[in-house]
Amino acid sequence: MTTAETGTGTGVGALLRGWRERRQLSQLRLALRADSSARHISFIETGRSRPSQEMVLRLAEHLDVPVRERNTLLLAAGYAPHYPETPLDDPAMDALRGGMERLLAAHDPYPALVVDGVFRVLAVNRSLGVLLDGVTPRLLAPPLNAMRITLHPEGLAPRIANLRQWRRHLLERMERQIELVRSAPLRALYEEVSAYPEPANRLLDDTDEDIAELFPFALPLRVAYRGRVLSFLSTVATFNTPMDVTVSELAMETFLPADAQTAAVLREAAPREAVPRA
Known part of the structure; x- marks a missing residue:
């Protein structure tokens, strides 16, 4: 699996912050899109709160994170990859x-x-x-x-x-x-x-x-x-x-x-x- 270069740390919070900053979204704007709160987004990014698997996938969708890197986010949060990687000759x-x-x-x-x-x-x-x-x-x-x-x-x-x-x-x-x-x-x-x-x-x-x-x-x-x-x-x-x-x-x-x-x-x-x- 290719490792994403986004963010300055390997925890899910740092990775999500990196994607949010690359998309030039504020915490409030992302929270509104993901039906959450800026406070909760801040807690996730700083490591004070562990996001659920559903939240990781929801944030990844609203940040337009590529499928491979969505799996990277899930692994960083302690969850199994959600998306398979099936060889084309399978x-x-x-x-x-x-x-x-x-x-x-x-x-x-x-x-x-x-x-x-x-x-x-x-x-x-x-x-x-x-x-x-x-x-x-x-x-x-x-x-x-x-x-x-x-x-x-x-x-x-x-x-x-x-x-x-x-x-x-x-x-x-x-x-x-x-x-x-x-x-x-x-x-x-x-x-x-x-x-x-x-x-x-x-x-x-x-x-x-x-x-x-x-x-x-x-x-x-x-x-x-x-x-x-x-x-x-x-x-x-x-x-x-x-x-x-x-x-x-x-x-x-x-x-x-x-x-x-x-x-x-x-x-x-x-x-x-x-x-x-x-």
């Missing part, structure tokens, strides 16, 4: 896994993948091979990591025409996730990929002005592929109200063609591209 996950696989396949001939909370690649569709073309084999050895593959100088980075903009977008995305979950493994990954040097063999170099002129509606991912530049818009989908740690950290990222040329190339290329096993 038979109990057959329906969920099958649904994701059908969504991935339905997105062909456009690339799509599923990642976990530290961007490990759990599943891909066939069309993702277009993006992985030319990536060094060692980055494609399991377990694959989407951030490493994208930003490493021997990964996708040399082929990204707007690398500076896309790199900034990905790092900001990781920063927002770290702010939410305070995960030590995610922080370590961020420090690793943010330190990667810029590739020496850049194929193209779009400027901010180029991108703004070509795509005023959303930042695309622009990738060189066999003599042409493909432009993608990406979307990220997560599950509503997850009750399992594994499910709470799953994210499906899908790439849509941002222009007619990209759509045509993908329709032509997808059937022959191979993808690595995640």
Whole structure:
């Protein structure tokens, strides 16, 4: 289980105070939301009162604490974890896994993948091979990591025409996730990929002005592929109200063609591209 970095102590009171301060809520505001009193919240945070299991879960919900860290709060308060962490290959996950696989396949001939909370690649569709073309084999050895593959100088980075903009977008995305979950493994990954040097063999170099002129509606991912530049818009989908740690950290990222040329190339290329096993 990942240990939360929130708060300055390991007791449930210190952890809850850390989450409340990160959400910029006063004790009174949190108390009103949780149908409690500011005095009781203060007693919990200072360790003068031990919250019930129900209160821990209620406060965690109103503080928008991620599912994994809700279990951390319960353990700190002396209770058993409430949310299971079921491996994705467990038979109990057959329906969920099958649904994701059908969504991935339905997105062909456009690339799509599923990642976990530290961007490990759990599943891909066939069309993702277009993006992985030319990536060094060692980055494609399991377990694959989407951030490493994208930003490493021997990964996708040399082929990204707007690398500076896309790199900034990905790092900001990781920063927002770290702010939410305070995960030590995610922080370590961020420090690793943010330190990667810029590739020496850049194929193209779009400027901010180029991108703004070509795509005023959303930042695309622009990738060189066999003599042409493909432009993608990406979307990220997560599950509503997850009750399992594994499910709470799953994210499906899908790439849509941002222009007619990209759509045509993908329709032509997808059937022959191979993808690595995640």
